[in-house]
Amino acid sequence: MMAKAEKTVLDFALSEISLLEQAVISISSGTGWINVTPGVPTEVGEEGGSLFSWLSGARPQIAPLATWMPALDGSGKPGSMGVLHGRGRLHRDGIAKLHLPEGWIVKQDHARRGLLINVGLSSPERVARTMIDLVDALAMVETTGRYFAEVFRRSY
Numbered sequence: 001m002m003a004k005a006e007k008t009v010l011d012f013a014l015s016e017i018s019l020l021e022q023a024v025i026s027i028s029s030g031t032g033w034i035n036v037t038p039g040v041p042t043e044v045g046e047e048g049g050s051l052f053s054w055l056s057g058a059r060p061q062i063a064p065l066a067t068w069m070p071a072l073d074g075s076g077k078p079g080s081m082g083v084l085h086g087r088g089r090l091h092r093d094g095i096a097k098l099h100l101p102e103g104w105i106v107k108q109d110h111a112r113r114g115l116l117i118n119v120g121l122s123s124p125e126r127v128a129r130t131m132i133d134l135v136d137a138l139a140m141v142e143t144t145g146r147y148f149a150e151v152f153r154r155s156y
Contacts, residue, residue, distance in 0.1 A: 004155065007152050008023075008151045009148065009151075010150075011146060011147075013146055014147070020036065020149055021125050023128075025124045026153065027153060029070070029072075029073045034068050035066070036068075036131045036132065037064065037148050038146070039143055039147065039148065061086040061140070063140075064083055064084060064086075064134065064138040065084045070119075071119075078118040080119060081130070082114060082117070083114045083117075083138060084114040085114050085115070089111045098134060103120025115134075
């Protein structure tokens with residue numbers, strides 16, 4: 001039987017990034033994952049799009065979603081971070097502008113599925129800050145300065 005994941009939602013400003021850092025620490029042994037997205041103005045979420053665009057997935061990803069999954073303890077594999085965004089393929093120049101930490105390797109740059117990154121050994125502060133930097137850099141609209149994180153913890 002698969003373990004159920006409990007979800008905690010964090011709503012924080014950049015000055016409160018320590019909340020995200022603590023969440024990173026709490027799952028760093030591979031016991032869960034974290035999703036982070038920036039806040040966007042309410043009127044942006046209310047804008048257009050037909051029912052077809054919602055059903056077909058044709059709407060652009062206005063607010064990026066970064067997901068971090070740590071490596072399982074003892075697995076010897078890197079952790080991973082995925083970023084869904086609406087900017088399409090970034091190519092080498094666009095990826096270089098993201099200033100990823102040393103040792104982090106982009107494994108996928110896909111127009112619809114976004115980025116997939118192997119995360120090298122990094123401090124909780126570096127993981128949290130990079131998640132915030134990525135969703136800010138890839139947002140399609142001006143963000144509110146607040147962030148939302150869903151922290152999933154598996155209980156075995």
